Amino acid sequence: MLQATVIGLLGALGILDGRILGQSMFERPIVMGPLVGLVMGDFVMGIIVGATLELVWMGIVGVGSATPPDTVTGGILGTAYAIMTGEGPEVALALAIPIALLAQSLGMLVRTINAPLIHKADRYAQSGNFKKVASLHWLGVFFFFLNGFIPSFLGILVGSEVVNVIIEWIPAVVTDGLGAAAAMFPALGFALLMQMTFSKKLAPFFFLGFVLAVFLGLDIIPVAIIGAIIATVMYQLQQSNEGAAT
Incomplete structure (x- = not known):
């Protein structure tokens, strides 16, 4: 019960x-995964699963009124179930993605419930009743709290027995396919991210990083250091150009 409560929080x-x-x-899986692993007693697996799911979902961002898949609930329960069953990232992928899509519906329900509260708060604000405005604000926060707490709490409370039944019910061809696709999902995540950020101006730096990593065999830390140096030099040049213009 304590473990389920902490995961729910x-x-x-x-x-x-x-x-x-x-x-x-x-909220990102790269942060949540290790924390779940710490609570569940397998910090290393939490890091592995969290990093894997982060690569899959790194291009998913909620903008404006859009409601993306609930990567919080999916990431938490996917990581927890991978640790509970001892199966690893393949099980996390098999469960986290559908869980995130199901939890997305719960998020939309909470937003639907909160929408009338906004109009009530507007009326109270017009009449100068700011205590009621604050109360409605915290009520909306409470609904979002339940949105995160309940599915994670119940998901852990159900226990590994039900999860094992679900995993056994999933055909082997699906789990094997997801295991093979685990190497492809990070590329998909990068592609989604690049779709939002890629430009002709940034393209040379992307391909420079690719050359450094693939052809020169540099690890991520040296590549990141080189990128930081280039960014610093470009910033200094931009500042000097702006100073010269003024």
């Missing part, structure tokens, strides 16, 4: 981070 904090607390990226 992590889910609630993740949802609140993305909705209320300014989106510090605490």
Whole structure:
């Protein structure tokens, strides 16, 4: 029960981070995975699964009124089930993706419930009743809290027995296919991210990083250091050009 409660609180904090607390990226699988692993007693597996799911979902961002798949609930339960069953990232992928899509519906329901509260708050604000405005604000926050807490809490409370039954029900060809696709999903995540950020101006730096990593065999840290140096030099040049223009 304690473990389920802590995981539920992590889910609630993740949802609140993305909705209320300014989106510090605490909600991302790369952060949630290790925390879940720490609670579940397998920190290393939490890092592995969290990093795998982050690569899959790195291009998913909620913009405006759009409601993307719930990567918080999917990431938390996918990581937890991978640890509970001892199966690894393949099981996490097999379960996290459909869980995220199902939890997306719950997020849409909460937004539907919260929408009338906004109009009520507007009426209270017009009449100068700011205490009621604050109360409605915190009521909306509470609904988002439940949105994160309940599915994560119940998902852990169900236990590994039900999860094992679900995994046994999934055909081997599906789990094997997801295991093989695990190497492809990171590329898909990068492609989704590049679709939003890629430009002709940035293309040379992307291909430079590719050459450094693939042909010269540099690890991620040296490539990141080179990228930081280039960014610093470009920033300094931009500042000097702006200074000369003024």
